[in-house]
Amino acid sequence: MIRLLRLLAAAMLALAALPAHADELRPxxxxxxxxxxxxxxxxxxxxxxxxxxxxxxxxxxxxxxxxxxxxxxxxxxxxxxxxxxxxxxxxxxxxxxxxxxxxxxxxxxxxxxxxxxxxxxxxxxxxxxxxxxxxxxAWQVARSYLALGVEHILTGYDHLLFVIALVLLLGNLWVVVRAATAFTVAHSLTLIGTTLGLFGLPQAPVEALIALSIIFLAVEIIKQDPAQPRLSERAPWLIAFGFGLIHGFGFAGALREIGLPEGDVPIALLTFNLGVELGQLAIVAATIATLALLRRFVPPALRPAVLAASYAIGITASFWFIERMIG
Incomplete structure (x- = not known):
């Protein structure tokens, strides 16, 4: 148990050390x-x-x-x-x-x-x-942007923490799958619409709202009460869809920074989005597997571990939110 708490403390320190601009290392x-x-x-x-x-x-x-x-x-x-x-x-x-x-x-x-x-x-x-x-x-563009999409979700720490927090909140595999599907549909809509110039939002408030969405999930996890399910537990797909729209603007901003190859926009956009989904599935699978291992081998440590991770995620996201609000 002591070893587990040490690992959790190390994880909290690592999360706190994540960069304030979570998507800043563009290719x-x-x-x-x-x-x-x-x-x-x-x-x-x-x-x-x-x-x-x-x-x-x-x-x-x-x-x-x-x-x-x-x-x-x-x-x-x-x-x-x-x-x-x-x-x-x-x-x-x-x-x-x-x-x-x-x-x-x-x-x-x-x-x-x-x-x-x-x-x-x-x-x-x-x-x-x-x-x-x-x-x-002919498939070089597709392969390159597929890899970029996977990399973006795995190294875009704010999006990564949102997905982890969503899994920690819901726990159940099929509930997570439904919520993740709603998140995917929503961010695909805003990613495609923004990239094609149909609509858009300024990037600064979008980045602040993304950090706020992570704080919201962290608070929901900490306040969980099996006797009184909160809205995020009763209608997780609705919450995931709403925040997915915001995260889609963030993905679009990253893709705009990367640049789309002139003449290959449809295939690049499609494969980038597919790469994001593959990376997201990897995060969901890894988090679900970790929770399952804790539940099987050290059940008493499951809730403390989830709470420790939630506090670490919430503190990190709060720092991002403040930093992004002050600019």
Whole structure:
């Protein structure tokens, strides 16, 4: 029991150490669009946090020269546009990003040549350069944005804590599944609508409301009384749907920061959302499994463990809420 309490205390400290801006480590984005036989438009988007803006730069073959980039700051990212002039075709040569070794985030590469399919690749510190294919894989965009969706829910700590808190509140697998489905439908609606420009909300209040939604669930867990079920327990799908709408605006903001590949918006949007769902299912499964193990092997520790986790989640979310309100 003492060991369990120590582990819970360590978990609380770890949660408290999570960054205030829970979605701040965005991937970089490098796009090369061919204009004619020798010229390419280059767009390089590097998040200020994570190391790419200060450490990394696009890298090209020796037969290419780049014009002086026109740089600007958009949100929390450095955006630079330039023209790349190459004396021969890029097919078979490597392009990518130099200086990713010290960065804490990955990057997306999109190469759109004339008369050939678009190539999309994920760049990491271990694989920062990729060969431009003469006939690229048509599923590259789908794979890249699917991985981004999974990564976003697993490293977007505010969304992650919301899903964990939802499971802690409801406990029962099938009730969780129904609530998670309502959450999925809701955030899919606002993610798609916002990304396609049908509607939208300013990002700052959205981020504050996301933190508030986590605080609400933490309080609901702590005040649970089997004799008097609260609204969140009587109609969990309604609560999950309402908060899902808000979280969808948050997902859309992240996707806007990442950037959607021009010409591949539908497949990128669909697979990003699917990736979010896969990551969400992984979180639900891991939390349910942890609760089941506690219930089976140390039943007396189940409620104290849930309460300890709820206080840790609530404290972390409260810190985020205050930080986001003061800006």
């Amino acid at each position: 970089g984005y490098l796009e090369l669009t061919q204009r004619d036989a020798q010229h390419w438009k280059v767009v390089w988007k590097a998040p200020v946090l994570g190391g790419l803006a200060t450490r990394a730069r696009p890298a090209y073959p020796q037969f290419c020269t780049q014009s002086a980039p026109k740089a600007r700051i958009e949100g929390a990212a450095l955006v630079a546009e330039s023209t790349l002039t190459c004396t021969k075709d890029l097919a078979g040569s490597k392009v990518g990003i130099a200086g990713m070794d010290g960065a804490f985030t990955d990057a997306l590469l999109r190469v759109a040549p004339l008369g050939r399919p678009v190539q999309a690749s994920r760049l990491t510190a271990n694989e920062a350069m990729v060969a431009v294919s003469a006939v690229p894989d």
